[in-house]
Amino acid sequence: MFSDVIRNISWEDTTKRIFEKTDADVRRALSKTRCDVEDFMAMISPAAEPYLEQMARLSQKYTRERFGKTINMFIPIYITNSCTNSCVYCGFHVENKYKRTILTEEQIIREYEAIKKIGPFENLLIVTGENPVKAGVDYIAKALDLAKPYFNNLQIEVMPLKSEDYALLRTHGLNGVICFQETYNEANYKKYHPRGQKSIYEWRVNGFDRMGMAGVNKIGMGVLIGLEDWRTDVTMMAHHLRYLEKTYWRTQYSVNFPRMRPSENGGFQPYVIMSDKELAQLTFAMRIFDHDVDISYSTREPAFIRNNMANLGVTTMSAQSKTDPGGYACFPQNLEQFHVSDERTAEEIEKALREIGLEPVWKNWDVAFDKPNMAI
Numbered sequence: 001m002f003s004d005v006i007r008n009i010s011w012e013d014t015t016k017r018i019f020e021k022t023d024a025d026v027r028r029a030l031s032k033t034r035c036d037v038e039d040f041m042a043m044i045s046p047a048a049e050p051y052l053e054q055m056a057r058l059s060q061k062y063t064r065e066r067f068g069k070t071i072n073m074f075i076p077i078y079i080t081n082s083c084t085n086s087c088v089y090c091g092f093h094v095e096n097k098y099k100r101t102i103l104t105e106e107q108i109i110r111e112y113e114a115i116k117k118i119g120p121f122e123n124l125l126i127v128t129g130e131n132p133v134k135a136g137v138d139y140i141a142k143a144l145d146l147a148k149p150y151f152n153n154l155q156i157e158v159m160p161l162k163s164e165d166y167a168l169l170r171t172h173g174l175n176g177v178i179c180f181q182e183t184y185n186e187a188n189y190k191k192y193h194p195r196g197q198k199s200i201y202e203w204r205v206n207g208f209d210r211m212g213m214a215g216v217n218k219i220g221m222g223v224l225i226g227l228e229d230w231r232t233d234v235t236m237m238a239h240h241l242r243y244l245e246k247t248y249w250r251t252q253y254s255v256n257f258p259r260m261r262p263s264e265n266g267g268f269q270p271y272v273i274m275s276d277k278e279l280a281q282l283t284f285a286m287r288i289f290d291h292d293v294d295i296s297y298s299t300r301e302p303a304f305i306r307n308n309m310a311n312l313g314v315t316t317m318s319a320q321s322k323t324d325p326g327g328y329a330c331f332p333q334n335l336e337q338f339h340v341s342d343e344r345t346a347e348e349i350e351k352a353l354r355e356i357g358l359e360p361v362w363k364n365w366d367v368a369f370d371k372p373n374m375a376i
């Protein structure tokens with residue numbers, strides 16, 4: 001399990017080593033075709049700042065070689081904002097005294113139908129808060145069943161589950177799971193996640209092993225930028241990614257590093273601010289480190305950054321997202337998890353991507369691929 005691995009990697013020592021990286025370390029990393037985590041640390045270090053242009057060119061080259069000019073489009077649907085946790089940075093925080101919604105089956109169908117009118121989306125991400133009693137595995141399974149007539153590729157972003165639950169959900173059409181570790185800093189983890197199941201660091205960090213063991217086709221991981229030193233946190237994620245790729249090598253992986261956005265919980269302020277330039281540096285470094293990983297940007301990022309980075313390393317984007325349950329059709333004014341930044345319509349985003357020579361892809365998975373005899 002990854003918890004055994006990460007406990008042997010010192011947070012403080014990693015931070016120190018990143019800031020000690022030199023010009024020579026960066027040049028060595030950029031000269032390699034296969035980088036290790038030490039190289040990644042050099043590329044995200046302050047010493048790499050003068051090399052941004054070279055990194056952008058390399059990142060674009062590797063992205064084009066592996067993904068062509070395609071950008072996979074997906075849309076999230078929040079089916080409940082009910083949550084028993086109290087992440088200090090989130091609008092769905094249990095102590096946030098708003099009326100909570102758990103969409104009924106009829107409401108979920110109305111939302112799916114509304115999404116299909118927005119654009120030709122086939123990649124759907126079903127999102128819930130963490131309420132295992134009121135919106136647990138059975139509820140998620142039902143949402144997947146209801147989605148199958150409308151969408152080809154079903155992913156979930158829900159509470160970490162047992163391996164057998166992931167396996168069960170695969171029989172309901174589940175293709176991918178996204179889970180954000182938020183931060184790999186175990187010493188401070190509880191400060192941000194003081195109660196509920198999410199407060200258990202080990203349960204969360206080992207959730208990715210449970211997905212891998214259940215044979216989930218695609219695993220998405222992420223660090224929430226704004227909690228701890230971002231360079232150290234993403235280095236831990238790079239270790240995690242390498243560990244997973246080695247251990248569950250049949251699985252595809254995606255990464256995401258959202259910068260914290262304002263939410264409705266009384267104004268938690270990020271401890272760490274990542275500049276646009278640093279976000280670009282991290283994206284290039286991630287692509288040079290891992291040519292195959294899918295790099296995803298959500299609508300948390302503004303339109304101009306998404307347009308620029310779509311050409312230089314990003315391979316997946318959400319569009320016209322609502323982060324409140326019922327936001328597409330049933331309850332447009334519900335409690336949202338965070339305010340989106342890119343408020344363009346799916347059509348506008350598609351047009352902007354085509355104008356810069358990219359090809360938005362609405363369908364990148366077919367359920368037919370998921371038959372047992374198709375296993376590699």
Ligand code: SF4
Binds near residue numbers: 083085087091092198
């Ligand atoms: S981040 Fe997720 S688990 Fe935490 S309060 Fe928000 S919805 Fe609940």
